[in-house]
Amino acid sequence: MTASAPRSTRSAIALPSYREQSPAVAAHLAAIRARPVVLTVGSVGRVFDGPQGPVTALSQIEFEVHQRELISVIGPSGCGKSTLIRIVAGLESCTEGAVLLDGQPVAGPGPERGMVFQSYTLFPWLTVKRNVMFGPTVKGLSRAVAEHKALEWLEVVGLSKFADHYPNQLSGGMKQRVAIARALANEPRILLMDEPFGALDAQTRCSMQDHLLRICASVDVTVLFITHDLDEAIHLSDRIVVLGAHPGRVLEVIEVPVPRPRSSEQFLSGPFLATKARLEELIHGQGSGSDDFAAA
Ligand SMILES: Nc1ncnc2c1ncn2[C@@H]1O[C@H](COP(=O)(O)OP(=O)(O)OP(=O)(O)O)[C@@H](O)[C@H]1O
Numbered sequence: 001m002t003a004s005a006p007r008s009t010r011s012a013i014a015l016p017s018y019r020e021q022s023p024a025v026a027a028h029l030a031a032i033r034a035r036p037v038v039l040t041v042g043s044v045g046r047v048f049d050g051p052q053g054p055v056t057a058l059s060q061i062e063f064e065v066h067q068r069e070l071i072s073v074i075g076p077s078g079c080g081k082s083t084l085i086r087i088v089a090g091l092e093s094c095t096e097g098a099v100l101l102d103g104q105p106v107a108g109p110g111p112e113r114g115m116v117f118q119s120y121t122l123f124p125w126l127t128v129k130r131n132v133m134f135g136p137t138v139k140g141l142s143r144a145v146a147e148h149k150a151l152e153w154l155e156v157v158g159l160s161k162f163a164d165h166y167p168n169q170l171s172g173g174m175k176q177r178v179a180i181a182r183a184l185a186n187e188p189r190i191l192l193m194d195e196p197f198g199a200l201d202a203q204t205r206c207s208m209q210d211h212l213l214r215i216c217a218s219v220d221v222t223v224l225f226i227t228h229d230l231d232e233a234i235h236l237s238d239r240i241v242v243l244g245a246h247p248g249r250v251l252e253v254i255e256v257p258v259p260r261p262r263s264s265e266q267f268l269s270g271p272f273l274a275t276k277a278r279l280e281e282l283i284h285g286q287g288s289g290s291d292d293f294a295a296a
C-alpha cells in the first residue's frame with residue numbers, strides 16, 4: 001500500500017491544509033491529550049566525541065507521548081533518531097535534559113520499555129514460544145503462566161501455529177511479529193520501535209503496518225516509532241515529530257488529520273496527501289538528507 005501514493009505531492013492539486021481536522025479526528029486527538037503522559041522527552045541533547053571534535057547529535061528535543069498514542073519520529077539519516085530512541089530505552093545517556101517515564105527519570109534499561117529493532121534479535125536456539133516466554137520467565141513468573149502469556153501474545157500477532165518453530169524457519173516479517181510479541185509479553189508501558197519494518201519487502205511491510213494498527217486498536221500499548229518512510233509515518237501515527245539534521249532538532253510536531261480506522265484507500269485522500277506535502281516541505285526545505293525520503 002505504501003507504493004500507491006505518488007512520489008511527490010507537490011503538484012497542482014488543491015489540497016486541504018494539513019492542520020484541518022474533521023470533528024472525528026479532532027475528538028480522537030483530544031481524547032489522547034486527555035490521557036496521562038507516559039513519556040516525557042525534556043530538552044534532550046546529546047553530544048558525541050567525534051574524531052574531529054564534538055558532534056551534537058541531538059539538541060533541545062522536547063515532546064510528550066500520551067497513553068495509547070502512537071507517535072512517530074522521522075528525519076533524514078544521521079539526524080539522531082536512533083540516538084534518541086536509545087536514550088529513551090536507557091541504552092544511551094543524554095548530555096542535556098532528561099527522559100521521564102511516568103514522571104520518573106530514566107537511568108537505564110527496564111522491562112517497562114520494550115524494544116523492537118530493524119535487525120532480527122530473536123534467540124535462534126529457542127523456539128518462537130520460548131522466545132516470547134523469555135521476559136515473563138526472567139520476571140519470575142512460573143513456566144505455566146509464562147507459557148500461557150506467550151501463547152496469548154502469539155495469537156495477537158497471528159503466529160499461534162508457529163509456536164514450536166525456530167526463528168530460522170520463519171520469514172523476516174514473521175520474525176518481526178515474534179519480536180513484537182516478545183516485547184509485548186513484558187507488558188511494557190511503551191513500545192520503542194526503531195525502523196522495525198525497514199528490512200522487509202514492500203508487501204510484508206504493508207502487512208506488518210496493518211498488524212501493528214490492529215494491535216494498537218485492541219491492546220493498551222503506547223508506541224514510539226522511528227521511520228524514514230513518510231507514508232508509513234502518516235499511515236500509523238497519531239502525531240509525527242519531524243527532526244532536522246545537524247544538529248538533530250524538532251522542526252515540527254504534526255497532528256495527523258487522517259481518520260481512524262486507517263486503510264490503504266486513504267493514501268490518496270486529501271488529509272493524507274496534505275500531510276505528506278507538509279512533511280516533504282519540511283524535509284526538503286531543510287536541504288539535507290532528502291534522498292533518504294525518496295524511497296518512502
Ligand atoms: N557512539 C557514537 N559515537 C559518535 N558519534 C555517534 C555515535 N552514535 C551516533 N553518532 C552520531 O550521531 C548522529 C546521529 O546518529 P543516529 O544513528 O542517531 O542517526 P539516525 O537518525 O538514526 O540515522 P539513520 O536514519 O541512518 O538510522 C550521527 O552523526 C552519528 O554519526
Ligand SMILES: [Mg+2]
Binds near residue numbers: 081082083
Ligand atoms: Mg537509525
